[in-house]
Amino acid sequence: MIKISPSILSCDYGRMADELKCMEECGADLMHIDVMDGHFVPNITLGAPVCKCIKKYTDVPFDVHLMISEPLKYVEDFCRAGADIICFHTESDSDTGETIDRIIECGAKPALAIKPKTDIDAVLPYLEKIAMVLVMTVEPGFGGQSFMADQMDKVRRIRDEINKRGLKTDIEVDGGINGETISIAAAAGANVFVSGSALFSASDRKETMDGFKEKAGTAFAG
Ligand code: DX5
Ligand code: ZN
Numbered sequence: 001m002i003k004i005s006p007s008i009l010s011c012d013y014g015r016m017a018d019e020l021k022c023m024e025e026c027g028a029d030l031m032h033i034d035v036m037d038g039h040f041v042p043n044i045t046l047g048a049p050v051c052k053c054i055k056k057y058t059d060v061p062f063d064v065h066l067m068i069s070e071p072l073k074y075v076e077d078f079c080r081a082g083a084d085i086i087c088f089h090t091e092s093d094s095d096t097g098e099t100i101d102r103i104i105e106c107g108a109k110p111a112l113a114i115k116p117k118t119d120i121d122a123v124l125p126y127l128e129k130i131a132m133v134l135v136m137t138v139e140p141g142f143g144g145q146s147f148m149a150d151q152m153d154k155v156r157r158i159r160d161e162i163n164k165r166g167l168k169t170d171i172e173v174d175g176g177i178n179g180e181t182i183s184i185a186a187a188a189g190a191n192v193f194v195s196g197s198a199l200f201s202a203s204d205r206k207e208t209m210d211g212f213k214e215k216a217g218t219a220f221a222g
Contacts, residue, residue: 075102
C-alpha cells in the first residue's frame with residue numbers, strides 16, 4: 001500500500017499543530033517526525049516532550065525517525081510520547097536486535113534505517129521482525145537536499161528479498177522526494193514516501209499530495 005509521510009522538519013515549528021492538521025486534511029498516511037541529536041547527525045531538532053505535545057493534534061500515526069547515537073536509551077520515552085513506528089539507524093551505537101525487541105516490548109512497530117553508504121546486509125537479518133526498512137536517499141541531517149538515484153539498486157534488492165521471503169515489510173524512502181523522484185523510487189519498489197520541502201513549500205499541498213499518491217501508485221513495482 002502506498003503511503004505518504006510528510007516530514008515535519010520542513011514545517012513552521014511555531015505553528016506545528018496547524019501544520020499537522022493541514023497535512024492530515026491533505027491525506028497524510030503517516031507523520032514523519034525527524035529526531036536529531038547533533039551527534040549522530042550535525043543538526044538538532046526535537047525530542048520526546050515535543051513529540052508528546054503535538055501528538056494530541058492529529059490522529060495520523062507518528063513515524064518517528066531517530067537520527068541519534070543511542071536510540072535504545074530513548075525508545076521508552078518516544079513510545080510514551082505516542083510514537084507508532086520507531087525507526088532507528090543500524091549505524092547507531094545501540095545493538096540492533098536489542099533495540100528492535102525493546103520497541104516491540106514498548107508497543108510500537110520497529111523500523112530500520114540505513115544511510116546511503118550502508119549496504120543492505122545490515123537490515124536483511126531483521127526483515128522478519130521489523131515493519132519497515134528506511135532507505136535514506138540523502139545523507140541524513142537536513143531537509144531540501146537532492147535525491148540520490150543510486151540508492152534505488154538497494155531498494156530493488158530489499159524488495160526482491162521481501163518478496164522472496166513472502167513478507168509484507170514496507171520500504172520507505174526519505175530525502176529529496178518530489179513529483180519526479182517519487183516515480184523513480186516507486187518503480188524500484190518503495191511504497192512509503194517521506195516528503196519535507198516539496199510538500200510543505202507547495203502552493204497547493206492537497207493537490208501535491210494527491211499527485212504524489214497517483215504517481216507512486218502508477219509506478220509502484222511491488
Ligand atoms: C533528513 C530527514 C528527512 C528530510 C526530508 O535527514 O530524515 O526526513 O526532512 O526532507 P526533504 O523532503 O526536504 O528532503
Ligand atoms: Zn527522516
